[in-house]
Structures are given as C-alpha cells and as structure tokens.
Amino acid sequence: MNDTFHExxxxxxxLALAAxxxxxxIEDRAIFNHSMRSYLYARFLGEREGLRPGRDYDDELLFLGCVLHDAGLSDQGNGEQSFDLDGADLAAAFLTEHGLAPEKAEIVWDAIALHLYPGIAGRKRPEIxxxxxGSGFDLGPVxxxxxxxxxxxxxxxxxxxLHAAAVLKDTIVGQALDKPHKAPPFTMPGELLRQKTQVTWPTWEQLMAQSPSWRDYDGYRSNT
Incomplete structure (x- = not known):
C-alpha cells in the first residue's frame, strides 16, 4: 500500500487493503479521498457515542462500507440504477469475489445503499x-x-x-444527464439534476395519472 496512508x-x-x-x-481522487475521510469521521463519531471497534461493531465492515460507498460514481460502477444502488451492487460483488461471507457482504450492501437516507440508516446496526x-460529516459537520x-x-x-462536494455533485449530475432514469424525481440525485436542468417535477396527481386504470382521482374532492 502507498506509504501516503501509513499513518x-x-x-x-x-480485504480492507484490497478494497x-x-x-x-476506479474513483476520481476527490471522491476516493472523501470515502477515506468518511471512515475516519465515522470512527470519531462512533467513539463520541461510546461505540468501540471490535466490541460494538466490526471495524473492517465499517471501513469497507466507507471506502466503497461511492463506488457507483465511478465509470465501472455506473450502471442503470441510482448511484447508491449501483455502488452497493458493485461493492458486494467485489467483496464476495474476494471471499467475504455473504451475510457480511449484505451488511456492506445495506450501508452503501442506505447512505443517502440518514433517517433509516441511523436506526440500523453501527456498521450501517x-x-x-461519517460520509455526511465529511461534507458538512452537523x-x-x-x-x-x-x-x-x-x-x-x-x-x-480537492473540491469534494463540487466533484460529487458534478459526477452525480453527469451520470444523470446521460441516464436520467438514474435520478428519479424527489430523490437526492433527482433534485441535483432538477437544479441543473431547471426541469419541473410532475405533481402527485400527474404521477398517479400515469396509472389511469385505477382512476383514483375521478370524482374525488379534496378536503385539504
């Protein structure tokens, strides 16, 4: 491993060094550095909550989740789903191929797939x-x-x-401009795409009208 990281x-x-x-x-250097910092801040935040590696959580799994959490923003990880899911799939495949037990790979998958949803992830096991x-703290300590x-x-x-926040946004938007289905309405990638393109999101009623066979709004009068 490069001596840059020896301290x-x-x-x-x-497995951690392979990841x-x-x-x-595969990642832009700014995104890779963000992922590495995410682990350091995750460890710091865990300690402040009284969590100790090896006692309260698996430190290797935490590192794997952090260092691979934005793998979906690489060319290799750029599939047909939102980048969080693409990254989770790529990470799980890589880790499984390198001998990680399926039940542990699933924990890493969950950590990556949920990292845009703090309200959900925060209620899961510490590795998730x-x-x-940690990734949120690196972008804006709160x-x-x-x-x-x-x-x-x-x-x-x-x-x-290396302008991490700007590079992350441009990479997410760049993927979405090429493949708009990767940034569906009302998601974080979708909102970044909307800010870039100024597209108008469909209303709830318009979305529901895409399934006209149910006709839920026919004759309906709202009380709100």
Whole structure:
C-alpha cells in the first residue's frame, strides 16, 4: 500500500487493503479521498457515542462500507440504477469475489445503499449507521460533536479535499444527464439534476395519472 496512508488508523486486513486499492483505482481522487475521510469521521463519531471497534461493531465492515460507498460514481460502477444502488451492487460483488461471507457482504450492501437516507440508516446496526454519519460529516459537520483542534488539518494533509462536494455533485449530475432514469424525481440525485436542468417535477396527481386504470382521482374532492 502507498506509504501516503501509513499513518492513518485504518484496518490492515488483506480485504480492507484490497478494497482500498480497488476504490482508488476506479474513483476520481476527490471522491476516493472523501470515502477515506468518511471512515475516519465515522470512527470519531462512533467513539463520541461510546461505540468501540471490535466490541460494538466490526471495524473492517465499517471501513469497507466507507471506502466503497461511492463506488457507483465511478465509470465501472455506473450502471442503470441510482448511484447508491449501483455502488452497493458493485461493492458486494467485489467483496464476495474476494471471499467475504455473504451475510457480511449484505451488511456492506445495506450501508452503501442506505447512505443517502440518514433517517433509516441511523436506526440500523453501527456498521450501517456510521457509514452514513461519517460520509455526511465529511461534507458538512452537523450535530453535537466537534473535531478536536487540528484534527481536520491533519486529515486533510493526507487526504486533501480537492473540491469534494463540487466533484460529487458534478459526477452525480453527469451520470444523470446521460441516464436520467438514474435520478428519479424527489430523490437526492433527482433534485441535483432538477437544479441543473431547471426541469419541473410532475405533481402527485400527474404521477398517479400515469396509472389511469385505477382512476383514483375521478370524482374525488379534496378536503385539504
């Protein structure tokens, strides 16, 4: 492994390092750095909640979920679903091929597939909840916890931001411009696409009218 990361407190298992190399090989550097920072912040947030690796959660699974959580934003991961699901599928396939037990690969799949939905992920097991918490914290620290003085500077010295938020948005939108079905209305990718194109979303009634056989609005008068 590149000595650039030798001081980072990451798992050094064969699978963790293979996943690191895989993510670094397919992702834009800004996105890869974001994924690595997500793990460091996930660990930090877990500690602040009294969670300890090896006791309360599987640290290797947390790292795998973090380092691969945006694999769907790579050319290799750019399939026909929203990027979170594409990434979850690619990650699970990679990990299974490298010998991870199916039940553990499913935990990583859930962590990646749910990382855009903090209200759901936050109610799941720590390996899932902390992927969402760490990745969100890297893009905009919120909540009761603040980093120790100088901590972010030390992280950024090894994993520079490289305009992470801007690169993430442009990559999500770029995929969606090419394949609009990857960004359905009212999802996060869909909203970023709407902001870019200024398209008008259909109303609820218009969406329901796409299934005219049910005719739920025929003769209906709303009380609200």
């Amino acid at each position: 980072l407190p990451i798992p050094r298992t064969e 690191l190399r895989f993510a670094r090989g 909840a902390l992927v969402t918490a 909540g009761p916890h603040t980093l120790p003085a100088g901590y972010a500077d030390r992280v950024h010295a090894v994993l520079p931001r």
